[in-house]
Amino acid sequence: AGHGHSDHRPAGAAYALADYVFDVLQVAEQLGWQRFALLGHSLGAIIAVLLASSLPERVTHLALIDGLVPLTGEPRSA
DSSP states (O other): OOSTTSOOOOTTOOOOHHHHHHHHHHHHHHHTOSSEEEEEETHHHHHHHHHHHHOGGGEEEEEEESOOOOOOSOGGGO
């Protein structure tokens, strides 16, 4: 929603990453998918990582292209 050529969200709606994760889960629910594979590119890769890390029991496979995720600490402690 509101990214690329998609329609924007209604006035006052949020564009937080969690909202995009919720959108993906809503699509999966509408399709009747309890478990599914994710392929994400750019912003989609970030959303896919957030979904897979939050609900690993729902994601069977994860493929990412050109996704940047903020570092959480020093490489040695990661």
